Each structure stands twice: as structure tokens, then as C-alpha cells.
Amino acid sequence: MASRPKEQWGTKVGVILAVAGSAVGLGNFLRFPGQAAQNGGGAFMIPYFLALVLIAIPMCWAEWTMGRYGGRFGFNSCPAIFGVIGRNKFWRFSGVLGLLIPVGVYMYYVYLEAWCLGYAWSYFTGDIVNQLGTAPAEYASNSGKFFDKFVGAEADGLTSAGGGIQSAVFFWLITFTLNFILIYRGIAKGIERFCIIAMPIMTVCAFLVLIRVLTLGTPDPAHPEQNVVNGLAFMWNPKAGPGEPWWYALADAEVWLAACGQVFFSLSVGFGIIVNYASYLRQDDDVVLSGLTAASTNEFFEVCLGGLITLPAAFVFLGVAGATSGAAGGTFGLGFNTLPAVFMHMPEVGGFQTGRVVGFLWFFMLFLAAITSSLSMLQPAIAFLEEGLGIGRRASVALLGLITALGSFFVIYFSKGLVALDTIDFWVGTAMIFVLAMVEVVLFGWVMGVERGFEEAHRGAAIRIPAFFKFIIKYVSPTFLFVIFVMWCMNNLPARIEGIAAGGVALGAIMVLAALFIFLTLLVAIAGPRWQAETLDTHKTRGFPVGGGQ
Amino acid sequence: MIAWLIAQATTTSAPAVTEMTAMGWVFMITSITSVTILVSFCYFKVLTRPSTVEHMHAPLDIDTRDQGT
Numbered sequence: 336m337a338s339r340p341k342e343q344w345g346t347k348v349g350v351i352l353a354v355a356g357s358a359v360g361l362g363n364f365l366r367f368p369g370q371a372a373q374n375g376g377g378a379f380m381i382p383y384f385l386a387l388v389l390i391a392i393p394m395c396w397a398e399w400t401m402g403r404y405g406g407r408f409g410f411n412s413c414p415a416i417f418g419v420i421g422r423n424k425f426w427r428f429s430g431v432l433g434l435l436i437p438v439g440v441y442m443y444y445v446y447l448e449a450w451c452l453g454y455a456w457s458y459f460t461g462d463i464v465n466q467l468g469t470a471p472a473e474y475a476s477n478s479g480k481f482f483d484k485f486v487g488a489e490a491d492g493l494t495s496a497g498g499g500i501q502s503a504v505f506f507w508l509i510t511f512t513l514n515f516i517l518i519y520r521g522i523a524k525g526i527e528r529f530c531i532i533a534m535p536i537m538t539v540c541a542f543l544v545l546i547r548v549l550t551l552g553t554p555d556p557a558h559p560e561q562n563v564v565n566g567l568a569f570m571w572n573p574k575a576g577p578g579e580p581w582w583y584a585l586a587d588a589e590v591w592l593a594a595c596g597q598v599f600f601s602l603s604v605g606f607g608i609i610v611n612y613a614s615y616l617r618q619d620d621d622v623v624l625s626g627l628t629a630a631s632t633n634e635f636f637e638v639c640l641g642g643l644i645t646l647p648a649a650f651v652f653l654g655v656a657g658a659t660s661g662a663a664g665g666t667f668g669l670g671f672n673t674l675p676a677v678f679m680h681m682p683e684v685g686g687f688q689t690g691r692v693v694g695f696l697w698f699f700m701l702f703l704a705a706i707t708s709s710l711s712m713l714q715p716a717i718a719f720l721e722e723g724l725g726i727g728r729r730a731s732v733a734l735l736g737l738i739t740a741l742g743s744f745f746v747i748y749f750s751k752g753l754v755a756l757d758t759i760d761f762w763v764g765t766a767m768i769f770v771l772a773m774v775e776v777v778l779f780g781w782v783m784g785v786e787r788g789f790e791e792a793h794r795g796a797a798i799r800i801p802a803f804f805k806f807i808i809k810y811v812s813p814t815f816l817f818v819i820f821v822m823w824c825m826n827n828l829p830a831r832i833e834g835i836a837a838g839g840v841a842l843g844a845i846m847v848l849a850a851l852f853i854f855l856t857l858l859v860a861i862a863g864p865r866w867q868a869e870t871l872d873t874h875k876t877r878g879f880p881v882g883g884g885q
Numbered sequence: 886m887i888a889w890l891i892a893q894a895t896t897t898s899a900p901a902v903t904e905m906t907a908m909g910w911v912f913m914i915t916s917i918t919s920v921t922i923l924v925s926f927c928y929f930k931v932l933t934r935p936s937t938v939e940h941m942h943a944p945l946d947i948d949t950r951d952q953g954t
Binding site: 347348351376377380565568570572573621625627628631634635638798 | 903906909912916921923927928932
């Protein structure tokens with residue numbers, strides 16, 4: 336790989352913030368509170384923290400370690416790195432998932448990012464405030480209508496019901512372009528520099544919203560029970576079925592499944608992103624403390640900010656029914672239907688609409704959270720095109736831009752009921768992540784070997800991984816993952832397969848993903864001989880034992 | 886303390902509209918405190934680690950691939 340100049344992170348804080356920025360996204364603020372409130376409240380946190388320790392953090396360390404190891408050979412993409420570690424074609428081709436997942440998720444995630452930017456702009460101009468009306472009873476229904484019109488959820492196509500191009504399309508163009516400008520600038524000048532600026536701004540915005548929510552008190556004297564403390568109780572009181580002790584919630588498999596899924600998806604493990612980011616580290620850079628710091632930063636945004644803002648605010652203004660409905664509405668329902676109605680209820684201070692300011696801060700923060708994530712989804716494929724096909728940054732950015740624009744256009748055009756988005760999210764953004772995570776944990780714990788893996792992880796490490804994690808990574812994590820995956824399949828697959836069998840947009844989305852998968856697999860097949868030659872050469876040059884070729 | 890925890894554990898679930906229960910406070914404060922302590926510890930270690938001076942790369946060391954392609 337000597338012919339290809341090597342990119343590196345500029346600072347250790349930069350890489351931590353970039354990985355944390357990749358993990359912190361809409362799910363931290365919108366999915367986590369809904370999942371917790373619906374699955375045992377405070378009791379949800381027991382399986383949540385167990386999954387964090389048993390699956391998520393060990394997987395983070397494994398991904399950081401494998402990524403830095405692959406970087407030693409000049410590789411930055413999952414297929415190349417997995418090939419180096421596994422030393423055969425199976426592992427190299429299993430790395431295709433590390434390209435398919437981030438690219439597939441990016442195709443719809445950049446659209447969600449556009450929603451956040453569009454909503455922030457609407458609060459800035461006051462447009463959304465005007466459209467939600469002046470009658471509090473109509474805020475919720477008007478909020479739903481605004482969302483449907485904004486994203487074109489009423490019908491397929493690019494035009495909204497009232498005529499004209501959907502507003503979200505304009506914001507999609509802006510966010511899509513911004514992502515590629517930043518990614519073109521490279522690791523240090525693009526991603527790192529942006530994350531170092533965006534993460535602190537995001538934190539400040541989140542704290543400002545948090546302070547506003549926690550100081551709401553009892554805004555409606557006619558409903559004294561709708562106060563902040565009771566809002567926190569709605570979120571955090573442990574609960575099971577009616578009349579049952581709260582710990583009965585822990586006997587519910589759904590609670591465990593929800594908690595494990597939340598931790599797993601929240602930390603961006605199984606995406607192939609951490610492997611790629613860590614490959615730009617120097618060989619003596621710490622990975623253990625950095626991985627733990629990035630994971631804990633994500634947890635801070637999720638538990639300490641996401642857990643205190645959204646549902647308590649919804650409870651204070653909308654009561655139990657509104658907060659329950661918001662929690663059940665999932666990420667989109669809570670974020671884009673319920674919360675705009677909540678912000679409208681916020682009292683004026685000296686004739687000043689605080690809800691409008693809070694709404695702007697909230698959606699701008701979500702936009703920053705989303706863009707730091709979407710940037711990380713592009714980099715693995717950029718790295719692959721550069722090192723696999725030997726093309727330059729400009730050509731790889733152009734090629735990836737074309738691929739993702741086509742995929743994203745499919746999601747935007749087939750916007751009715753958000754079926755295309757939901758289908759891609761299910762298969763690539765959920766199912767494939769489980770599969771890649773299992774591939775990675777087996778590759779690290781069994782193929783690379785847990786002893787060798789720990790030795791590699793501890794090179795330059797600021798802290799040591801406790802020895803019992805060897806057992807966890809080798810036995811507990813794969814088993815835990817497999818059991819959750821089987822349970823998840825049993826719960827979700829039958830309905831999804833029926834949806835695909837019915838044809839229509841769901842089937843079209845699957846065909847788009849299949850085409851992408853085949854295309855990426857072919858590219859990996861083309862890149863294989865090139866990598867094999869380079870790996871053997873590197874092994875000889877640097878004195879590493881020469882494997883049997885990838 | 887243990888007896889109190891056992892007593893709390895055997896109380897039935899709170900109804901839908903309720904005030905914060907003792908266990909609600911316990912779960913909320915424990916969760917937030919533990920995450921805050923963890924993240925504080927991590928950043929303290931990262932920022933004060935004596936042997937790791939920030940990597941200062943020379944301009945030629947940072948390649949952005951935006952030239953000569």
C-alpha cells in the first residue's frame with residue numbers, strides 16, 4: 336500500500352468525538368425514551384446496562400482493535416481488514432456487509448437528516464408555528480398534517496398534496512451536498528474538524544433544552560398532576576403489568592429484547608464504521624480508553640439527556656395519554672409529531688415564544704447529531720473504493736455520490752407511508768447489523784483469537800481491559816447476540832416476508848438492496864487479488880508471518 | 886437498607902398516573918450518576934494522560950486526497 340498516501344486522525348480527542356458523533360443520533364433522543372417507557376420504565380435499565388457491558392462495550396473494543404490492526408497493513412475498509420485477519424475469502428466477502436450497511440442506511444438517513452434541518456429552519460422562520468395554529472386542541476393533529484405534507488407521506492412522488500415540490504426535497508439536496516463536501520475534505524480536515532465543532536454545539540443545545548424542560552414546573556394550574564416530577568416518573572418509575580411487582584418486568588422477554596436492541600443500535604456496533612474509523616489510528620494509539628470514552632459519550636447523550644427531555648416534556652403538556660401516544664409512536668411519531676405540539680404548548684415569557692426557540696434548538700441539535708452519523712456512513716465506502724479499485728478521492732466521491740443519490744431518490748420518491756424507508760431500515764439498518772455483529776465477534780474472539788486480540792488491544796492502551804472480558808467476548812457475547820437475533824427474527828420476520836410477498840414498494844426496496852449487495856460483492860471480488868498481493872508484500876516487508884493469502 | 890430495597894421490590898407497579906416512587910428515584914439517579922461518573926472518568930483520563938501528547942501532524946502527513954486525482 337506504499338503507493339497510497341495514508342490518512343490519519345489529527346488528535347486523539349478528534350477521533351473519540353468522531354466515533355461518538357457517529358453513534359449519537361436520533362435514536363438517543365427519540366427511540367431510547369420510548370423504548371424505556373414502554374418496556375418497564377426504570378426496570379428497563381437493568382437489562383440495558385447488562386447488554387451494555389456484555390455486548391456493546393466488548394464489541395466496541397473488538398471493532399476498534401480490528402480496525403487499528405487492519406490499518407497497520409494500510410487497509411481501511413471491512414472487506415480488506417476482515418480478509419487480513421481471517422486470511423481467506425469467506426471473511427473478505429463477509430466484509431461486504433461492512434459496506435452495504437452504512438451505504439444502505441445512508442440512503443434513508445440523509446433524508447431524516449433533511450427533516451431535522453427543515454424543521455429547524457421552520458422554527459427559525461416561524462413557519463411551523465403559524466401552521467400549527469392557535470388552538471391548543473388542534474396542535475397535535477396539525478403537527479401530524481405538517482409532517483405528512485413536509486415529507487410527502489400522503490402519496491408517492493416528489494410533489495406535496497398542496498402542489499409544488501415537497502419541502503423536504505430541498506433540504507435533502509442541501510444535506511446530501513454538505514455531507515459529500517465534508518467527506519471529500521478527508522478524515523482530518525473534513526470529518527474530524529466538523530465533529531470537533533459540532534459535538535460541543537450539540538451538547539450546548541441539548542443542555543439548553545434540558546434546562547427549559549426541567550424548569551417547566553406545573554405550567555397548567557388546571558392540571559396540577561402534569562408537572563415535571565411526574566413527567567420524570569412516567570419515564571423512570573419501574574413498572575410491570577397491573578397489580579404485579581415491578582420486577583416482573585424482568586421476566587418479560589420483550590423487555591430484554593428491547594433493551595439489548597436499543598443498546599446495540601445506539602452504539603453503532605455492527606455497522607462497520609468503527610472498524611473503518613479505527614483504521615486511521617497510529618499503531619501505538621490507544622484503543623481501549625478511546626473506545627470506552629466514545630461509548631460512554633453516547634450513553635451520556637442517551638441516558639442523561641434523552642432520558643430527561645422528551646417524554647417528561649410530553650407528559651407535562653399532553654398528560655399521560657399524550658406521552659403514552661408519543662412513546663408508542665416510535666422515533667418519527669415522538670420526534671416529528673408529538674414534540675412540535677409540545678413546543679407549541681410552552682408558555683410565552685414576556686411575549687416571547689420560548690417554544691419556538693426550544694424547537695429550533697432541538698431540531699438543530701438533531702440535525703448535528705444526524706450529520707455526524709451520516710458522515711461516518713460514507714467513509715467506509717470511500718475508503719473501499721480508493722483502496723479496492725485504486726481510484727482517487729475525487730472519483731470515489733463521485734461514484735459513491737451517484738450510488739447513494741439513486742438509492743436516496745428511491746426512498747424520497749416512494750414516500751407514501753414511508754414504506755421504502757421502513758423496509759430498508761428493517762433489512763439493512765436492523766437485520767444485517769445483527770449479522771455483521773456476529774461476524775465481527777466471531778472474527779475477533781475465535782479467528783483472531785481472544786488472547787492475540789487482547790494483546791493487540793493493549794498495545795499503547797491507557798487502561799487495561801479486565802481479564803474476565805476474554806470469557807465474555809469469546810462465549811457470552813456471541814451467544815447473547817445469537818439468542819437475541821433468533822428472538823428478533825421470530826417476532827418480526829413473518830410479517831416482513833408477507834409484506835415483500837405482497838409486492839409493491841417493499842419488494843422494490845429489497846431489489847434495490849439486492850442490486851447494491853451484488854455490485855459491492857463484485858467490486859470486492861475485483862479488489863481481492865490486488866489486496867492479496869499487497870498484504871503478502873506488507874507481511875514480508877514488516878516481518879509479520881505470511882498467511883495463506885486472503 | 887436491604888430490607889427497604891426488598892420492601893420496594895415487592896410493591897406492585899405504579900398506576901399510569903402517579904408520582905415518582907422511591908424506586909423511580911433510585912433507577913433514575915443511579916443510571917444518570919453512573920453514566921456521568923463513567924464519562925467523566927474517561928475524559929479525565931483522556932485529557933490528562935501524560936504520555937500521549939496530542940499528535941501534531943505535519944501538513945504533508947495529513948493527506949486529504951484532494952490533489953492530483
